[in-house]
Amino acid sequence: MMLQVMDLSKVFLLHLLGGKEIRGCENVSFNVDEGEFLLIKGPSGSGKSTILKCIYRSYLPTKGDILYHSKKFGKVNLASISDRMVIELRRSEIGYVSQFLNVIPRVPALEIVLEPLIQNHSILKREARKRAEELLERLNIPRQLFDAYPATFSGGEQQRINIARALISNPRLLLLDEPTSSLDERNTATVIELLKEIKNQGTSIIGVFHDHQTVMPFADKIFSI
Amino acid sequence: MEPLLRVENLTVFFGKECNHCLKTTGPKMETNRCRACGTIVACQDVSFDLFEGESLGIVGESGSGKSTLINVLHFKTPAKGSMFIRSEFLPSSLKAFLSNHRDGYWSKNLLSISPYHKKRLREAIMGIVYQQPSLGLRMEVSAGGNIIERLLDAGWRHVGLMRTKASELLNKTEVPPERMDEPPRVFSGGMQQRVQIAKALVHTPLLLLLDEVTTGLDLSVQARVLDLIRNLKNEFGFSMLVVSHDLNVVKILCERTIVMRYGRIVEAGLTDQVFADPIHPYTQLLVASRL
Ligand SMILES: Nc1ncnc2c1ncn2[C@@H]1O[C@H](COP(=O)(O)OP(=O)(O)OP(=O)(O)O)[C@@H](O)[C@H]1O
Ligand SMILES: [Mg+2]
Ligand SMILES: [Zn+2]
Numbered sequence: 076m077m078l079q080v081m082d083l084s085k086v087f088l089l090h091l092l093g094g095k096e097i098r099g100c101e102n103v104s105f106n107v108d109e110g111e112f113l114l115i116k117g118p119s120g121s122g123k124s125t126i127l128k129c130i131y132r133s134y135l136p137t138k139g140d141i142l143y144h145s146k147k148f149g150k151v152n153l154a155s156i157s158d159r160m161v162i163e164l165r166r167s168e169i170g171y172v173s174q175f176l177n178v179i180p181r182v183p184a185l186e187i188v189l190e191p192l193i194q195n196h197s198i199l200k201r202e203a204r205k206r207a208e209e210l211l212e213r214l215n216i217p218r219q220l221f222d223a224y225p226a227t228f229s230g231g232e233q234q235r236i237n238i239a240r241a242l243i244s245n246p247r248l249l250l251l252d253e254p255t256s257s258l259d260e261r262n263t264a265t266v267i268e269l270l271k272e273i274k275n276q277g278t279s280i281i282g283v284f285h286d287h288q289t290v291m292p293f294a295d296k297i298f299s300i
Numbered sequence: 301m302e303p304l305l306r307v308e309n310l311t312v313f314f315g316k317e318c319n320h321c322l323k324t325t326g327p328k329m330e331t332n333r334c335r336a337c338g339t340i341v342a343c344q345d346v347s348f349d350l351f352e353g354e355s356l357g358i359v360g361e362s363g364s365g366k367s368t369l370i371n372v373l374h375f376k377t378p379a380k381g382s383m384f385i386r387s388e389f390l391p392s393s394l395k396a397f398l399s400n401h402r403d404g405y406w407s408k409n410l411l412s413i414s415p416y417h418k419k420r421l422r423e424a425i426m427g428i429v430y431q432q433p434s435l436g437l438r439m440e441v442s443a444g445g446n447i448i449e450r451l452l453d454a455g456w457r458h459v460g461l462m463r464t465k466a467s468e469l470l471n472k473t474e475v476p477p478e479r480m481d482e483p484p485r486v487f488s489g490g491m492q493q494r495v496q497i498a499k500a501l502v503h504t505p506l507l508l509l510l511d512e513v514t515t516g517l518d519l520s521v522q523a524r525v526l527d528l529i530r531n532l533k534n535e536f537g538f539s540m541l542v543v544s545h546d547l548n549v550v551k552i553l554c555e556r557t558i559v560m561r562y563g564r565i566v567e568a569g570l571t572d573q574v575f576a577d578p579i580h581p582y583t584q585l586l587v588a589s590r591l
Contacts (some may be wrong), residue, residue, distance in 0.1 A: 090581035
């Protein structure tokens with residue numbers, strides 16, 4: 076078992092609104108095996124992104140456990156391990172792609188993509204560059220954009236930069252929040268091809284897709300909210 | 301995965317101190333001034349770990365104790381509590397004096413070593429950059445001279461070598477080396493900050509302390525200084541403590557963030573979590589009022 080989400084709930088307590096409570100997600104449980112793809116479905120506002128963010132620890136779960144079988148640390152509960160351990164896991168094992176590019180301005184595309192590898196210290200910069208270039212090429216990013224700043228890129232280009240950054244360190248667990256929402260058909264097909272490949276290599280994927288028809292054929296499980 | 305630096309229960313009083321000080325101050329009381337005796341409780345029970353190569357952000361409004369904290373770590377302000385560094389990171393010339401002989405793994409409590417050892421340790425492993433260039437630089441001495449001073453302190457004597465080193469460092473921080481004989485007084489704000497950074501890097505520090513280093517600079521100049529710091533950190537691999545009231549600075553530079561208010565830590569977490577899912581009411585206010 077790669078990941079076991081048990082009774083996960085997230086409640087946002089908004090102090091500025093007089094202590095108003097907003098339910099992000101409630102009593103969510105599911106399992107994901109190695110190399111499995113779990114598709115999350117549900118209406119807008121039902122908590123799909125919240126679940127992914129809790130697993131990535133961008134949100135602090137209010138209740139429940141997120142047991143992850145880590146290569147580095149063995150079995151850990153992502154809901155309660157130290158921030159430092161989460162940082163290590165994000166660098167080497169857990170990737171996350173959101174709809175929006177959330178990176179530092181004025182860092183060239185290629186640098187953004189290879190940064191996680193460099194932070195791992197496991198690899199020479201030259202080697203990392205090569206891998207980043209291959210990945211960007213695979214994702215149809217024109218070469219002349221490699222050294223440009225993604226702030227001015229199109230939505231679809233930014234999204235592919237995000238995907239490349241998440242994939243560069245060969246994550247064991249990949250969290251996808253509408254990673255193809257701004258892509259055209261051709262690029263969507265390229266991304267899905269790439270996802271199938273890494274899934275076959277054993278990466279577990281949990282994903283939310285705006286258009287599930289395209290990914291349904293390769294989903295192993297569906298979690299509906 | 302052990303920390304490089306461990307800070308435990310730092311507490312700093314400015315004033316004569318009475319037994320109402322702790323009860324009448326803090327986030328709940330919305331003040332850091334003791335109602336009974338007027339003492340300022342600048343930091344209370346501040347604890348955190350700093351890992352190798354990590355950048356840790358400290359945010360909070362003015363008066364929350366951020367700069368006090370930096371000054372304690374820099375051995376400029378005395379404090380109660382403790383601060384340990386992993387022995388293996390002690391400079392070899394100081395190991396014999398500063399290792400903890402019972403433990404071996406951690407150093408002695410650095411807050412209670414002699415002023416002489418504090419000074420030597422500071423010189424060997426720390427660099428600091430202040431908001432005000434005049435605190436970090438001698439404004440009338442040439443930019444190169446500011447750097448050479450630190451080399452002289454460390455025992456360097458060969459003028460040619462010192463000048464070469466100074467010009468290398470200025471070059472790294474994007475200060476044109478041909479201007480190294482001019483005093484920082486005549487430089488722009490952004491350039492003064494870059495000279496400060498060069499001076500802080502003289503002994504390739506293990507720990508870089510940054511106190512509001514971009515506050516008061518034009519936005520485009522801020523951006524350049526932040527880029528420079530990011531790049532230098534990637535190159536040198538030092539750990540950083542980044543104090544700022546500007547959340548954007550911390551967002552760009554730091555993986556973890558501590559939020560302080562009236563001398564206490566009210567929240568600590570992964571930077572993206574602190575911004576996306578702030579838990580403490582004060583953090584929620586801080587994030588909501590961000591530009
Ligand atoms: N950081 C936050 N602070 C407060 N409330 C939040 C936060 N993030 C999400 N919520 C709330 O939690 C609920 C679930 O939101 P979430 O973004 O998970 O929905 P979703 O299923 O991904 O929707 P969509 O399909 O529109 O992307 C919503 O009511 C949302 O407003
Ligand atoms: Mg969503
Ligand atoms: Zn008092």
